Amino acid sequence: MGVINIIGGGPIGLHCAALLAEEGFETSVFEEHPNIGRPVQCAGLVSSTGIEELGIALGNSVVNEVKGARIFSPGGQSLEIKKKKTVAYVIDRVLFDQMFYKKAKRLGCDIRLESKLIDVRNNSLFMQTKGRGEFIKSQITIGADGAHSIVRHSVFPKLFEKQFVQAFQVRATGKFDKDFVELHFGEFAPGFFAWVVPESNNVARIGLGVRPGENAGDSMKEFLKKKKPNIRILSKSSALIPIAPPAKELVSGNVLLIGDAGAQTKATTGGGLVFGLKAAKACSETVSNHLKHKKPLTDYVKNLQKVNKELAMHWKLYSYIQGMKPEQFDSLIAKAKNAGVEEFLSEYGDMDKPSLFMKKMLFKPKMWGLLPAVLKSM
Ligand SMILES: Cc1cc2nc3c(=O)[nH]c(=O)nc-3n(C[C@H](O)[C@H](O)[C@H](O)COP(=O)(O)OP(=O)(O)OC[C@H]3O[C@@H](n4cnc5c(N)ncnc54)[C@H](O)[C@@H]3O)c2cc1C
Structure with missing residues (x-):
């Protein structure tokens, strides 16, 4: 067993494992499924700026390159943001996850498939591997076991309780625009929105999220009937997406x-x-x-400052948008269009970093009419 034990062989756990192996630490990863990357429960859209910052080569996991987004308000107002160059990649999640798996393996990580964490107690992990139970002593445990994390439930039982959306996604054939992602807001997606992420002009990943308690499958049927009636569904999936402000604490003891x-x-x-x-x-x-160097593990949140600053901004924007009545949202989109926000975001927008374009708004007099809305969202 490694000094460091990572639960979950998704991209995040495997990337962390590779980084630790590069530092010379014995690292083990435990993945409950027999295959890395499956089942796929993701639209696979990643920003080109984010991938560049991370220094990751996506290789053959890229399925499509997207130039912009079309945003539709509940009443049908729309905004089109388009850049000349690629703003986001649509990736094949199986190939993407396997890329991290191969790297971690190459660096010597011990990766165990069909090995499921059942419980965490102090420095012990209770695992079930291919049907057989075993206790493992763990010096450091990293919970990378996704939205339903057993590690999180074990050490922070109340953290992010009910802070998620239930997502439903289909992969479908139809007529799409391969250069644009679509975002649709409306009563069909209470508490979130619906998306169309094109793989090509003929295939797309169409999904939506709804707040807890709503039925994502029924919402999806309503959305498709209203907005995408002429598609043919190839496959369906449903999963949770955690939606919460950045946590103040993500460390407990050695976890x-x-x-x-x-x-x-x-x-x-x-x-x-x-x-x-x-x-x-x-x-x-x-x-x-x-x-x-015997630095405390609680430094983690300090080391996350940059990540958390942007996540906090996303949380504020999300809370603001979801707090609006449909007609208020319509009028904000119409106002934004008149103020030239399409051109502005086409030049300065970054899908990961709202803080960048918010600062820029201060220097664009045409945008000042939107500042009260921006300030309210803060
Ligand atoms: C419908 C949908 C669409 C999405 N679209 C996008 C998108 O377009 N772009 C984007 O950036 N993000 C998107 N996301 C979010 C994205 O999929 C996640 O943020 C990402 O997968 C997180 O990676 P992870 O490694 O933390 O978790 P996961 O990818 O969930 O991996 C966790 C791993 O842990 C394993 N595991 C779980 N429990 C145990 C256990 N007890 N023992 C052992 N192993 C365990 C799981 O099998 C899994 O392999 C989407 C999510 C959904 C649901």
Whole structure:
């Protein structure tokens, strides 16, 4: 067993494992499924700026490159934001996850498939591997076991309780615009929104999220009937997306949380890959400094400051948008269009970093009419 034991062989856990192995630590990863990357429960959209910052080569996991987004308000107002270059990649999540798996393996990580964590108690992990139970002593445990994290439930039983959206997604054939992602707000997606992420002009991932207690499957049927009646569904999936403000505490004793287990997703869109991978770096640095220089593991939250600053901004924007009545949202979109927000965001927008364009708004007199709305959201 490794000195460091990571629960969950998703991209975030595997990236963290590789970073720790590069630092020379014995690292084990436990994944409950027999195959890395399956089942797929993701639209697979990642910002080009985020991937560049992370220094990750996406290789053959890229399925499509997107240039912009079309946003539709409940009453049908719309905004189109378009850049000349690629703003986001649509990735194949199986190939993407396997890329992290191969790297971690190459670096010597011990990766166990069909190995499920049942419980965490102090420094012991109770695992079930291929049907057989075993206790493992763990010096450091990292919970990268996704939205339903057992690690989180074991050490922070109340953290992020009911702070999620229930998502439903289909992969479908139809007529799409491969250059644009679509975001649809309306009563069909209470508490969140619906998305269309194109793989090509003929295939797209269409999904939506709803607040807890609503039925995502029924909402999806309503959305497709209203907005995408002429598609043919190839496959369906449903999963949770954690939607919460950044947590103040993600460390308890020798246990740390990363990725969806730590709700490191953008509350505005549910995207968790770029921020989770950044958090994996902060986590690996924290653990490395702890083991090499006796620095406290509680430094993790300090090391997450940059990530958490943007996540907090996403949370504020999300809370503001969800607090609006449909007609208020319509009027905000209409006002934004008149103020030239499409051109402004086409130039300065960054899907991961709202703080960048908010600062820029101060220097654009045409945008000042929107400042009261922006300030209210803060
Ligand atoms: C419908 C949908 C669409 C999305 N679209 C996007 C998008 O377009 N862009 C984006 O950036 N993000 C998107 N997300 C979010 C994104 O999928 C997650 O943020 C990302 O997968 C988080 O990675 P992770 O490694 O933390 O968790 P996961 O990918 O969930 O991996 C966790 C791993 O832990 C394993 N595991 C769980 N419990 C145990 C256990 N007890 N023992 C052992 N192993 C365990 C699981 O099998 C899994 O392999 C979407 C999510 C959903 C649901």
